[in-house]
Every structure is written in C-alpha cells, then in structure tokens.
Amino acid sequence: MDRFFEALFLGLSAGATYSLVALALVVVYRGTGHLNFAQGEMGTLSAFMVWWFNDKGVPLLLAVLFGMAFGFLLGAATEVAIVRPLARRSLLAVFVATITLFLGINAYTSGVWGAPPDELMDSLFPNDPDDFVRVFGTIWRYKDIGTMAVTLIITGLLFLLFQKTRFGLAMRGVASNTDSARLVGIPTGRILAGSWAIAAALGALAAVLVAGNQGQVTPTLMVTVLTYATAAAVLGGLDSPGGAVIAGLLIGVGEAEAAEFAPGWIGQDMKLGVALVAIFVVLLFRPSGLFGTAKVERV
C-alpha cells in the first residue's frame, strides 16, 4: 500500500506539470482553434531567461515573474507575427509553423546553452533534504506539494478569468463565432494575441517548475512534458480547462502506478504507452474527450 501512495503522490506531482502545459494548450485552442506544438519549447526558452536573470543576481521569484513576462510577450508576438498571417491561408500552415518554431527554439537553446548544461536552477519551494512531511507513511516533499498547489491556484484563476471577466467572455465569444464577435465590437486581434500571451506565460511557469524539480534547465526540458500535456489536453477535451487538469493528473498517476507495479514489462521506458492506450480507448467512446463539449448546432 505504501508503494501505491508513494507512486500516487509522485504521479500527482508530475501530473501537475502536465496539467499546467495542457492548460496552456487549452487556452490557445479555445481562443484560436490551434494546437501550439511550440508551447513546451516557448516555456523552455522562458526558463532559460529566468536562469539568466537569476544568474545575474535577480532573486529567483522575481526572475520567474520576469520569465513569465518574457513568455507573455513571446506568445503575443508569435500570434501577431506568425500565426495570424498564416491562419488566413490555412490551419495546416499554422500547424507546420508551430512545429517549425518548436524545432527552431530547440536548436537555438541547444546552440546557445548547449551540453553539458551548467544552467542550474533551484526549486521555487524549500528543497532541503528534510523539507518533507509524512502522509500515510510516505514522503511528500515540499517542492511536489508546491507544484500541485501552484497548478490548483492557476486553474482557479483561469476559471475566474474565463467565466467572470469581460476579457474571458470575449475569449469565449471569439472561440465560438469569430464573425459575430467582430459584429458585437470585440477587437478580435487583441483577444487572440492575449490568449497566446497568457498561454505562453503559463508555459513559462510550468517550465520553471519542471526545471526546479530536476535542478537544471536543459534544451530538452519540456519535450516529454509536452507529449504528456498534449495527451492530457486531448483526453480532457481540448476546450475544457478543468478537463485538462484532471486528465494531466490522471496521466501522471497512471504512468507512475504502471511503472511501480509492472516494472518488468512496463517500467520507466514503456510508461508513456500506458497513458496513450488509455487515451485511445477513451477517445473511441468519447471523441470530444472526457470533459469537452460536443459541438451542438441547429440550422
């Protein structure tokens, strides 16, 4: 039973970072209908900025805010300069562009910061050897609890943004019917750039958490995370922030338990497969994901 809880907790902690990136993907998808494959790498680049500020003497928490602001601007600039002109031509062009951006940022960070990495980063949370509590006899480290807490807080804030603010209403309007959104006077361009900006700031935060967990920033920091996060976003239903969070946690726990209890034939190497099989089965029966809205239209 201890092993179960141990794996459960580690799974939740890893899942929380998948959830954050999945949330970023959902914000972009809801706002603009695109899947941003560069979401993870944009986060990695922001994390390198955080490391750079931190290295220059800026306190870590402040450096994280700078990094998120950098992500925010990077996201807005990506939408305005790359996504918007291409989206007029075809969705596929945007798809290819985000993959190009993924490869481009990855090559850039590898080239500039390269291997072997010496970009060390502390966790945002207390992370000394004795910074943990015991729950059900298992060790819960503060940094993992912190990661989960941040994810829950961000989820709550996003919910408020979507449901309770004028900007959120406009975002939902643009996602639902862009033409009508323009006809009620919503400056759609600003809303779209805003969606990408918020998503990239979230991605920056997620990347910092992942970097803090592993103790350093590397060019491949977010590659696996993005794979899990994309799976989580699809599983949760691409337009559902709550679904993205729950699916991210489920995937995190699922892979951790599978690796723990079937080390022989699944183990660390095959655990991604478990998540993907589960997603395949769910999508067979619920094509719009666990919590996504099926399109309803009457003519």
Add this chain to the structure above:
Amino acid sequence: MSLLDVRRLRAGYGPVNVLHDIDLSVDDGQIVVVLGANGAGKTTTMRAISGIIPCSGEVTFDGRSITTSSADAIVRAGIAQVPQGRGTFPELSVIDNLRIGAYTRRDGGTSDDVERWFQTFPRLAERSDQRAGSLSGGEQQMLAIARALMSRPKLLLCDEPSLGLAPIIVQEMFHIIDSLSKEQGIAVLLVEQNANLAMDIAQRVYLLETGRIVASGDAATISADDSIRKAYLGY
C-alpha cells in the same frame, strides 16, 4: 441629414468586386428595406457597412465618416448587425450571448438591459442558462436581435431575418422589428428576399440587382408600381 448615408459603395472579396456604386440612406427612426435575390449583394452591403470587409466610397453615420473605421469602432458609433443565419454564439449560454452584446458598453447598465430583453422575449428568459446552439431557429433569431440591441444602437442592420423560419415566426419577427423601431426610435436597415412582409413595415425600399441599385422609392410607391412588382417581386 440622414442617419446613415452610403455613397458610391464598392466592396467585394479579393479581386472580385460585388457592389458597384451603391447609394442608399436611412433616416432617424426609419425602416428601410433592400430587396434582392440571392447573389444580389445584400449581405456584402451589410458586411461593408459594419466594417467586416473593406470597402471604398463614402459611408457616413451620424455625421461622421466610418468608411475606414474598424468593426469595433463602428459598433461603438452605434451600429449593430444581426448577421445572416442568426450569428449567435452557439457554445455560450443565452444570458452570456446577451452580455457579450454589451461588450462595447462601459456604463454598467448591462444587467438592467438583460432584464429588459428577457421581459420582451420571455422565451429567452426561460432558457437563460441553456446554450444558444440548442435553441430553435426562431428563438435564436430573437436572441440575435436582442443581442444586437444590447449595444444600444441607433441603427440596427438585419440580414435576412426571415431566412429558414416558418411563415408564422417570420410574421412575428417583422412585427417585433416594427414595434422596436416605433417604440425605441431605432432606425433599421433590413435586407430581405421576403418582399411582401418586409415592404409592409418599411418606409423606403431599394431594389438591388447584381450589385446595383435599380430602383428606389417609398414603400407605397414601389409596391404600387406594376412593372417593378412583376419584374422584381414576382407577383
């Protein structure tokens, strides 16, 4: 001085020009109808006035040129459009559809207006939390009109409100538009294929044919003119 004055309006899609020097005007509180068949350029006219597609010529509203204004500036100037095919936000609830209609307003009177339109359209009030996409065609059209009125426009543009609705609902719709205009003093520019009903509530009529205005005048004069009636109205 007309509320809306359109001179030599040209607009189209890419290299294809659809409208060829359209002239039309709408006075304060007036209902004006543009009649035309499919492809005559009715929707293009509406989209050009609303700033959804670029146009050339001269569009003056309330004494100011809006020819090159952005769509959101045009809404703030006081023009609201009910687009063809309802144009509701299907994934949003009925009440959010109304709230989003007041997006350009900063006066805090949104909830009073929601209440007011719920009284005018009780069926929308009953379905307040339902998603707009699940409403019937007639209900969606009412929602689209109420949504447009949430911005407190001086001019309401209605793009074929009768499209795809049962005749009895169409009658109700025109009755609603007529009384809105009379009671609130809102000017209405209506484009329609449904000539009979539209002419009943209109003061002025334009006939649009392949991007050109071919006849215009008082509703009474146009409907009394046998040759125009036969050629364009088909009865």
